[in-house]
Amino acid sequence: MKNLPVYIILIITVSFVTGCGLFGSRNSIGQTHFPLTPGSSWTYAVYDSVPVPPERDTVQVSILKTDTTSEEIQSLWELKYTGHTDSITVVSSRNTLRFDFPQGFPGTKLIVFPLKVGKKWSDANSSYAVVSKDTVSWSGGTFYKSYQIVQKASKKPNNDIQSITHDTTNYWIEPGIGIVKVRQFEYIAGPPGMADYVSDTVWMLLSYKINQM
Numbered sequence: 355m356k357n358l359p360v361y362i363i364l365i366i367t368v369s370f371v372t373g374c375g376l377f378g379s380r381n382s383i384g385q386t387h388f389p390l391t392p393g394s395s396w397t398y399a400v401y402d403s404v405p406v407p408p409e410r411d412t413v414q415v416s417i418l419k420t421d422t423t424s425e426e427i428q429s430l431w432e433l434k435y436t437g438h439t440d441s442i443t444v445v446s447s448r449n450t451l452r453f454d455f456p457q458g459f460p461g462t463k464l465i466v467f468p469l470k471v472g473k474k475w476s477d478a479n480s481s482y483a484v485v486s487k488d489t490v491s492w493s494g495g496t497f498y499k500s501y502q503i504v505q506k507a508s509k510k511p512n513n514d515i516q517s518i519t520h521d522t523t524n525y526w527i528e529p530g531i532g533i534v535k536v537r538q539f540e541y542i543a544g545p546p547g548m549a550d551y552v553s554d555t556v557w558m559l560l561s562y563k564i565n566q567m
Contacts, residue, residue: 383446385566387467388532390429390446392417393565396532399494403554411436413557417444417565469501469527480507490526490535494560497534500526534559 383390395416402409413435420429426447433440445452453463464482466475473484486502502524509519519542526535536557 383449383451383467385564386530387469388451388465388527389530389564390417390444390451391565392420392429394532394563396562397560398557399560401556401558403552412560463505463523463525465503465525465527469503469529471501479509480505482506488526492558494534494558497526497528497531500528500534502526531559531562531564533557 385391393416395414397412397414400411400413402411413433416432416434418430418432418441420427426445429444429446431442431444433442443454445454449467451465451467455461455463462477462479464475464477464480466473466482469484471484471487475482482503482505484501485504488500488502489496489498490500491497503526505521505523505525507519507521519540521538521540523536523538525533528534536555538553538555540553540555542552
């Protein structure tokens with residue numbers, strides 16, 4: 355099982371709330387854009403196409419604690435799978451939210467608020483675009499104003515042995531709730547004599563708890 359989202363983004367994404375008076379001018383995201391308070395949690399069904407037959411898992415994403423002593427506000431997130439537990443660091447600075455993953459490509463997910471259709475940005479590895487505002491629905495609920503963000507990343511080989519990697523991740527973020535759906539498609543062109551690698555992973559929100567502090 356790959357880490358969020360897909361490394362969730364999840365994955366999914368500290369006590370960042372400006373209304374609590376903890377962050378001052380360092381953060382302008384706020385609860386109405388993306389809830390980021392410790393104690394908040396999201397539970398996802400995760401479908402991974404790589405195993406045969408495809409694998410289904412359940413992952414609970416929880417915000418454990420927040421460090422506000424530096425200019426960037428950092429929080430520790432726990433990703434609890436059925437068979438193991440991972441953690442990631444999430445960093446908030448003014449209007450940006452950055453997910454740092456210890457492994458995998460790309461290792462960073464960057465969200466810039468406020469979200470609006472047509473907005474674009476980029477970082478060292480990826481380009482991002484808010485492409486639509488959708489209604490998404492499944493057994494976990496119906497979400498009527500989810501912004502779809504497309505992240506595209508690629509990595510070229512440094513020699514003949516390494517492979518070209520292309521990664522496209524779609525996120526649906528519902529204001530006030532967080533990430534409600536993620537789909538990650540990864541394609542690795544195999545070197546001569548070896549097969550290509552293709553992975554299609556989907557995260558779907560089943561339930562959530564938002565700590566209002």
